[in-house]
Amino acid sequence: MWRRAFLVVCVTFLAATVAAQEVRSKDGPGKAEVEELAWITVGADAFETLKEHEDAFAASRPLSRFGEVPGVVLTRVRLDDLDAISVVLHEAYRRCPGFVRHWTLADARRALDALAAPPAREPEAYTIDQPQAVARLTAAIEKPQILETIERLSTDFNNRYHLHPSGTAAALWIRDQWLAYAAGRPDVTVELFDHASTDQPSVILTIAGVTIPEEVVVLGGHLDSTSFNGGGTGNPNFIAPGADDDASGIAVLSEVVRVAMVENFHPQRTVSFMAYAAEEVGLWGSDEIAAAYQAAGVDVVAVLQQDMTDYFGSDEDIGLINDHTTPALTAFLGQLLDAYQPDLVWSLTACGYGCSDHASWNDRGFPAAFSFESLFGEHNPEIHTVDDTLATLGNNVDHAAKFTRLAVAFMVEIAKEWFEPDIFADGFESGDTSAWSATVP
C-alpha cells in the first residue's frame, strides 16, 4: 500500500521541482530548461534499466551517455519523461526519484567531476579519547526537550515548504531557540544564511574552536518539509508536518546545542550546527552552503547529517548510509556507537542516490556521514504526507534519543573539549579540575 504512496510522492516531488524551476534559476534558465530538456545523472545500473525500457520514453529516445564516472552516468531526457523515469526506477530499485537533476550541462559535469575526484581532504584518523566529556554531555540530554522541538515544528509550523511564509517563520523560530540556548556565550554566533535560490534562509549556529578554530565540524539537518497530499504547495493552507522528515533531525541538533551550552562545552575545533533550507526540492540550501564553504576554502573536517531519526522501522537501531558518504567517517560512527551505545545494533545501508544534504558536502570532497532511522526501504512510510506526525512516531522520542547521543559523541570526539590551561601545576589555584580529568581516558 505504501509502495503506491511512494510512487505518488516521487511523481509529485517531480511536479513540484519542475514548477519551481523558475525560482531556482535566478541567473536565468540553463539551455536545458529553454529546450524543455533535463540533464540527469543516474546509477550505471539504472541507466541500463532505462535503456531496456527506452520505448517508454519516446521523447527522450535514444538515451545517450553524455558523461560517465564509475557507477554513474550523465544523460539527457525530455522534461515530460521525468515522471515515467522516476516510476521505472522506483519499481526496479525503490529509488525515489532515482536520479539527480542538474540545471545545466556545466553543473552536471561539475557534479560528475566531483564524484570522480578523490576526496579533497583525506580525513585524519578519528580518535575516541573523551569518555568523560561524552558522558557528561550525554547525561544532560532530556527527551522532553527533543519531543517539544518536534511538536512545535510539526504543529506550529506544519508547513515548512520553502516557498511558504511559514517555512521562513520556522527558520526564524529555530534561530531564536538557538540564540536563547547560546545566551551568555560570546564565542557562539547564530546567523541566517540567505540563499540565491530561495527566500527561505538556512540557520547556522557556530561555536568557535579555541585552539584549532580553522578546522570545522558540521552537524546538519533540513528545516523544510513537503507533502504530496497536503493541499498543494501553492496553497496557503498547505499541510506538511514533517515530524520525522525532518523536525526529528532538527530536534536532535537543537538538543545537542542545548546540552553543549548547559554543560559549558568549549571545543578545540569549531563546531557548526546547520538547519538547511529547501532540501526537499533538491538540496538547495546545503548545496549553496557547501559551495560557499568550498569557495572560501573552509577546512571542514567532518559533516554529520540528521534526516529522519524517530521511526524505529528495522531490526537494527541505526542505518549508516554508505553512498555519497566518506567510508572512514562512516566507520567512525560505527566505532562511536560500539563505544558509547554498545547495546545498539547498526548496519550499513544505501539510499541509492543523493537523498539528503550529506550529498551536497560529500560531492564537493568534504568528509560526510549520515546516521539514519532504519535500513533504507524500512523507514517511515508516512514521510511526505499529512500523516508525518508525532502520533505516527508513537508520541515519543526514544529512537531520536539514540541519534542525539551519537551526535553528542560525534561532536565531542571530533572537536575535542578544551579546558583553560592550569598554570598552577599544584592545583591550588586551578579552575575546574574535574574538567581536566575529562581528557584522560
Ligand code: BES
Ligand atoms: N528525508 C528524505 C530522504 C530519504 C527518504 C532518505 C527516505 C532515506 C529514505 C529527504 O528529505 C528527501 O525527500 N530527499 C529527496 C532528495 C531529492 C530532492 C534530491 C528525495 O528523496 O526525493
Ligand code: ZN
Ligand atoms: Zn528529509
